[in-house]
Amino acid sequence: xxxxxxxxxxxxxxxxxxxxxxxxxxxxxxxxxxxxxxxxxxxxxxxxxxxxxxxxxxxxxxxxxxxxxxxxxxxxxxxxxxxxxxxxxxxxxxxxxxxxxxxxxxxxxxxxxxxxxxxxxxxxxxxxxxxxxxxxxxxxxxxxxxxxxxxxxxxxxxxxxxxxxxxxxxxxxxxxxxxxxxxxxxxxxxxxxxxxxxxxxxxxxxxxxxxxxxxxxxxxxxxxxxxxxxxxxxxxxxxxxxxxxxxxxxxxxxxxxxxxxxxxxxxxxxxxxxxxxxxxxxxxxxxxxxxxxxxxxxxxxxxxxxxxxxxxxxxxxxxxxxxxxxxxxxxxxxx
Amino acid sequence: xxxxxxxxxxxxxxxxxxxxxxxxxxxxxxxxxxxxxxxxxxxxxxxxxxxxxxxxxxxxxxxxxxxxxxxxxxxxxxxxxxxxxxxxxxxxxxxxxxxxxxxxxxxxxxxxxxxxxxxxxxxxxxxxxxxxxxxxxxxxxxxxxxxxxxxxxxxxxxxxxxxxxxxxxxxxxxxxxxxxxxxxxxxxxxxxxxxxxxxxxxxxxxxxxxxxxxxxxxxxxxxxxxxxxxxxxxxxxxxxxxxxxxxxxxxxxxxxxxxxxxxxxxxxxxxxxxxxxxxxxxxxxxxxxxxxxxxxxxxxxxxxxxxxxxxxxxxxxxxxxxxxxxxxxxxxxxx
DNA sequence: GTTAGCACTTGGGCATGTTGAGTGCTAAGT
DNA sequence: ACTTAGCACTCAACATGCCCAAGTGCTAAC
Numbered sequence: 159x160x161x162x163x164x165x166x167x168x169x170x171x172x173x174x175x176x177x178x179x180x181x182x183x184x185x186x187x188x189x190x191x192x193x194x195x196x197x198x199x200x201x202x203x204x205x206x207x208x209x210x211x212x213x214x215x216x217x218x219x220x221x222x223x224x225x226x227x228x229x230x231x232x233x234x235x236x237x238x239x240x241x242x243x244x245x246x247x248x249x250x251x252x253x254x255x256x257x258x259x260x261x262x263x264x265x266x267x268x269x270x271x272x273x274x275x276x277x278x279x280x281x282x283x284x285x286x287x288x289x290x291x292x293x294x295x296x297x298x299x300x301x302x303x304x305x306x307x308x309x310x311x312x313x314x315x316x317x318x319x320x321x322x323x324x325x326x327x328x329x330x331x332x333x334x335x336x337x338x339x340x341x342x343x344x345x346x347x348x349x350x351x352x353x354x355x356x357x358x359x360x361x362x363x364x365x366x367x368x369x370x371x372x373x374x375x376x377x378x379x380x381x382x383x384x385x386x387x388x389x390x391x392x393x394x395x396x397x398x399x400x401x402x403x404x405x406x407x408x409x410x411x412x413x414x415x416x417x418x419x420x421x422x423x424x425x426x427x428x429x430x431x432x433x434x435x436x437x438x439x440x441x442x443x444x445x446x447x448x449x450x451x452x453x454x455x456x457x458x459x460x461x462x463x464x465x466x467x468x469x470x471x472x473x474x475x476x477x478x479x480x481x482x483x484x485x486x487x488x489x490x491x492x493x
Numbered sequence: 494x495x496x497x498x499x500x501x502x503x504x505x506x507x508x509x510x511x512x513x514x515x516x517x518x519x520x521x522x523x524x525x526x527x528x529x530x531x532x533x534x535x536x537x538x539x540x541x542x543x544x545x546x547x548x549x550x551x552x553x554x555x556x557x558x559x560x561x562x563x564x565x566x567x568x569x570x571x572x573x574x575x576x577x578x579x580x581x582x583x584x585x586x587x588x589x590x591x592x593x594x595x596x597x598x599x600x601x602x603x604x605x606x607x608x609x610x611x612x613x614x615x616x617x618x619x620x621x622x623x624x625x626x627x628x629x630x631x632x633x634x635x636x637x638x639x640x641x642x643x644x645x646x647x648x649x650x651x652x653x654x655x656x657x658x659x660x661x662x663x664x665x666x667x668x669x670x671x672x673x674x675x676x677x678x679x680x681x682x683x684x685x686x687x688x689x690x691x692x693x694x695x696x697x698x699x700x701x702x703x704x705x706x707x708x709x710x711x712x713x714x715x716x717x718x719x720x721x722x723x724x725x726x727x728x729x730x731x732x733x734x735x736x737x738x739x740x741x742x743x744x745x746x747x748x749x750x751x752x753x754x755x756x757x758x759x760x761x762x763x764x765x766x767x768x769x770x771x772x773x774x775x776x777x778x779x780x781x782x783x784x785x786x787x788x789x790x791x792x793x794x795x796x797x798x799x800x801x802x803x804x805x806x807x808x809x810x811x812x813x814x815x816x817x818x819x820x821x822x823x824x825x826x827x828x
Numbered sequence: 829g830t831t832a833g834c835a836c837t838t839g840g841g842c843a844t845g846t847t848g849a850g851t852g853c854t855a856a857g858t
Numbered sequence: 859a860c861t862t863a864g865c866a867c868t869c870a871a872c873a874t875g876c877c878c879a880a881g882t883g884c885t886a887a888c
Contacts (some may be wrong), residue, residue, distance in 0.1 A: 160829090183881050198831055201882070219838045219881045259654040292632050297644055305648050309632055313640050315652040319594040393728065393750060397743035407742070408732035415728060495860095518850050533862050536851070554850045554869045 165236055166193060167203045168212055172224045172232045176472050181221030226439035226469065229451070233436050233473050240474040242482055246274060250486050260284065260313055260491070264389050267463065267487055272392025274479045276399060277467035278414065280390045282424055284491055285460045289314065289347045296335045296372065301325045306375040310347060316379035320371055330365055334372060337361060347380040388420050399468060409446025414466070419444055424464065429456040434477045434484075439469045453477055457484040458491050501528060502538045503547055504571045507559050511807050516556030561774035561804065564786070568771050568808050575809040577817055581609055585821050595619065595648055595826070599724050602798065602822055607727025609814045611734060612802035613749065615725045617759055619826055620795045624649065624682045631670045631707065636660045641710040645682060651714035657703055665700055669707060672696060682715040723755050734803060744781025749801070754779055759799065764791040769812045769819075774804045788812055792819040793826045 170191045174182040184200040187193070193200070204222055207213045212228035215221070224232065242250075253266055264281050271279035293309040302325055308316045341357045342350065354373040361369040393414065396407050413419050426443060427435045434455040440448050447466070453476050454464025463484050465476060505526045509517040519532040519539060528535070539557055542548045547563035550556070559567065577585075588601055599616050606614035628644040637660055643651045676692045677685065689708040696704040728749065731742050748754050761778060762770045769790040775783050782801070788811050789799025798819050800811060 181881095185881075196831055197881095198833090199829085202830085205883080215882085217838065219836090219879090221881070261652075292640075293630060295628060295630060295642075295644070297627050297646075297648075299646060299648050303648075305644065305650075307630075307642070307644065307650060309630070309640065309642065311632075311634060313632075313634050313638075313652075313654050315640075315642060315650060317596075317648075317650040319648050391750060394743050394746035397741070397746055406732070408729050411729035411732055415726060516850090520850075530860095531862055532850095533864090534860080537861085540852075550851085552868090552870065554848090554867090556850065 163193065163195070164203055164207065165231075166191075167200060168207055168224070168228060168232060169236045171204075171207075171213060171222060172228065172236075175223050176470055179470065181216055181223050183221035186221070223470075226441060229438045229469060229473070230436075230441070233438070233477075237474045237477075239478045239481070242478055246479065246482075249274065250482055253483075253486055254490060263487070263490060265391075267483060268389050268391035271463070271465060271479065271483050272395060274483070275465050275467070275476045276392075276395050277465040277471065277476065278390060278392045278395055279463075279465050280388055280414075280420060280424070280454075281463045281487075282421065282461040283314075283387045283389070284312070284458045288459060291342050291345050291347060291350070294335065294339050294342065294376065296331050298326060298328060298331055304331065304372065304375075306372060306379065308376055308379040318375050318379055320375040322368055322371055326368060330368060334361065334365060334369055337369075338372070338376070342376075350377055350380040386417075386421065388417055388424070390414060390420075395467070406449070410450055410466070413444055413446045423447075423452060424454055424462040427452065427454050427462070427464075429460060429462070434464075434481050436473065436477070453480050455480055455484045457487040463487060498528070498530070499538055499542065500566075500571055501526075502535060503542055503559070503563060503567060506539075506542075506548060506557060507563065507567045507571075510558050511805055514805065516551055516558050518556035521556070558805075561776060564773045564804060564808070565771075565776070568773070568812075572809045572812075574813045574816070577813055581814065581817075584609065585817055588818075588821055589825060598822075598825060600726075602818060603724050603726035606798070606800060606814065606818050607730060609818070610800050610802070610811050611727075611730050612800040612806065612811065613725060613727045613730055614798075614800050615723055615749075615755060615759070615789075616798045616822075617756065617796040618649070618722045618724070619647065619793045623794060626677050626680050626682060626685070629670065629674045629677065629711065631666050633661060633663060633666055639666065639707065639710075641707060641714065643711055643714040653710050653714055655706055655710040657706055661703060665703060669696065669700060669704055672704075673707070673711070677711075685712055685715040721752075721756065723752055723759070725749060725755075730802070741784070745785055745801070748779055748781045758782075758787060759789055759797040762787065762789050762797070762799075764795060764797070769799075769816050771808065771812070788815050790815055790819045792822045798822060 167187070170187050170193070171182050174187065174190060184197040184204060188195070188197045188200055204213065208215070208222065211225060212231060213222040214225050216223065249270060253263070253270060256262065256266070264283065268279040268281050289310040289312045291308065292311040295307040297305040297307065299305050299319065302322045304320055304322055304326060306318050306320055337360065338357055341360070342353055345353050354377055358366065358369045358373050393411065396410060423444060427437055429435070434453055437452045439451060442448065442450065442452065449469055450466055451469045451471060452464055452466050453473070454462045457463050464480055467476070502522070505522055505528070506517050509522065509525060519535040523530070523532045523535055539548065543550070543557065546560055547566060548557040549560050551558065584605060588598070588605060591597065591601070599618070603614040603616050624645040624647045626643065627646040630642040632640040632642065634640050634654065637657045639655055639657055639661060641653050641655055672695065673692055677688055680688050689712055693701065693704045693708050728746065731745060758779060762772055764770070769788055772787045774786060777783065777785065777787065784804055785801055786804045786806060787799055787801050788808070789797045792798050799815055802811070
């Protein structure tokens with residue numbers, strides 16, 4: 159059989175199955191797509207595809223459905239990106255309007271993306287490797303408690319309450335504040351771990367231990383404010399898309415709730431700077447997502463946006479949406 | 494028939510149904526609970542209960558299940574609070590340990606509560622009606638963009654990027670910062686709307702418009718940092734508890750995602766300062782939650798904690814857990 | 829390499845029968 | 859005035875058997 163037709167058949171199977179949710183047979187296939195051959199020929203081709211592990215039959219006399227491997231081939235070699243509809247473009251454009259508040263933008267982004275794709279949308283907070291320290295504030299909350307605030311020039315704000323271990327005088331705090339501020343303002347967040355110890359060393363010995371504690375606080379803020387959070391929307395789509403399909407939704411919700419899992423997942427996906435990356439079914443490192451696929455891509459300076467949905471999803475459209483949204487996001491955030 | 498026994502029967506039905514998930518009939522009832530009468534008597538009682546709308550039969554020859562109204566009576570007049578197990582007490586106690594960071598504590602709280610109850614746990618950020626302005630910071634991000642930061646003495650931090658409309662000089666910003674700080678430090682957040690205009694009025698005329706913009710930013714921060722966010726955990730429990738039961742999970746997820754809906758819901762529930770409040774099924778203002786119940790109570794100075802689950806839930810245990818967690822939370826946060 | 833034809837498999841739909849849990853009612857007992 | 863035993867009745871759930879349509883794999887001819 160001809161190689162191109164084989165791929166064409168796989169493509170037809172994937173598209174029909176995604177759209178109908180039902181195993182697709184040889185006859186239906188030859189009717190819906192005008193391949194120039196008969197159903198018998200298709201059957202032969204399908205037998206080959208099955209041998210290669212690209213499709214499978216749920217039971218003897220049913221049609222075929224694509225396997226993870228089949229989707230993989232489809233995504234890698236067959237599908238072409240679908241252009242977005244005018245309405246979709248418009249929706250994305252409207253992201254450009256409104257306040258430039260990072261939080262706001264990300265929130266609108268996930269909402270939009272989840273509506274666009276009918277899947278769960280996820281976005282990682284922007285990496286701010288290049289972000290600089292703009293301001294540092296120590297606020298005394300209680301005799302032994304200090305609120306540490308770190309403001310970056312990107313507008314991201316980190317906060318953390320730390321326990322000093324002993325009473326803190328206001329004067330000491332003021333002194334340390336100006337000492338820290340003077341020495342780290344303008345520094346890249348990413349460099350804080352290297353810079354902070356020297357600042358501590360410069361402090362008067364009797365304040366050394368407090369300074370050390372504060373420095374730790376700042377450092378952990380520089381970590382977390384950098385990339386360690388995600389935002390998501392559209393979890394209800396999980397229930398909707400599986401209304402007559404028993405994808406076990408429980409494990410997926412669990413995974414989504416564990417930010418650690420999701421962060422891991424996103425960063426494990428290569429960040430091909432131009433295209434989107436797809437992780438299909440069992441390719442996925444987390445067991446609970448064995449029946450799910452993730453479509454993601456980087457934006458700005460390396461953080462990820464993406465969606466999560468059932469393996470049976472419309473990859474071309476979804477990939478187009480993710481890519482488009484990522485591009486706009488990069489533009490807005492000036493990545 | 495005797496009134497006390499009628500209630501006893503209702504109680505037995507509720508308990509059996511919650512535990513077995515199946516309609517409960519007269520015979521099973523008389524076997525499992527040693528009521529001193531025969532099944533025929535129970536049948537008569539059940540007929541009365543059904544007339545009163547407290548229980549219902551899914552179909553002719555099935556047992557009865559409690560209606561919303563039945564649960565209501567059960568919660569209000571029959572059930573007694575179950576004491577928590579030692580393990581549960583221990584788990585709650587361990588909340589006391591660890592950093593006093595509000596964010597951290599709330600996060601651990603929802604996790605704990607969702608595990609304790611096997612439901613979705615929700616917590617509203619603490620009200621800070623009594624919270625005072627600790628610090629105000631204006632940070633210039635771009636010629637026309639200013640980041641406004643408002644820090645309260647409770648450790649809550651609000652941030653917002655505002656667009657000034659025209660270029661802002663650094664000196665002007667510094668001046669306004671000290672002007673605002675001097676006039677509103679120590680003020681209650683709740684009073685900001687009244688105080689801010691006078692501060693604006695005191696500013697030099699050429700800065701009036703910028704001051705106005707900044708004041709608006711601060712005011713919106715005082716709103717949002719006060720109570721307008723919620724945190725949740727355990728959405729996966731929704732899927733688990735309904736594995737063989739078709740509570741439509743979709744609408745519930747939608748509701749959970751709409752913070753506005755949840756906030757509305759929580760604040761609409763009375764805040765009986767001592768007991769917990771329960772909202773059952775259709776009593777619920779939001780249609781998507783017609784098959785769900787919310788068990789909530791206030792903590793600290795009026796914010797809410799609670800859980801959301803199917804109407805068929807173990808109310809006594811759940812209520813006990815919610816109440817206990819709320820108490821500890823109040824203690825930790827010094828409400 | 830493709831096609832027509834055909835025997836074969838099998839899940840799904842449907843009609844039918846059976847079972848058992850559960851009810852409501854009546855009449856008798858306390 | 860309640861309670862209880864007994865009984866006829868209802869109805870979902872389950873089982874059984876049947877047929878049908880969809881779909882396959884194979885073979886032989888083109």
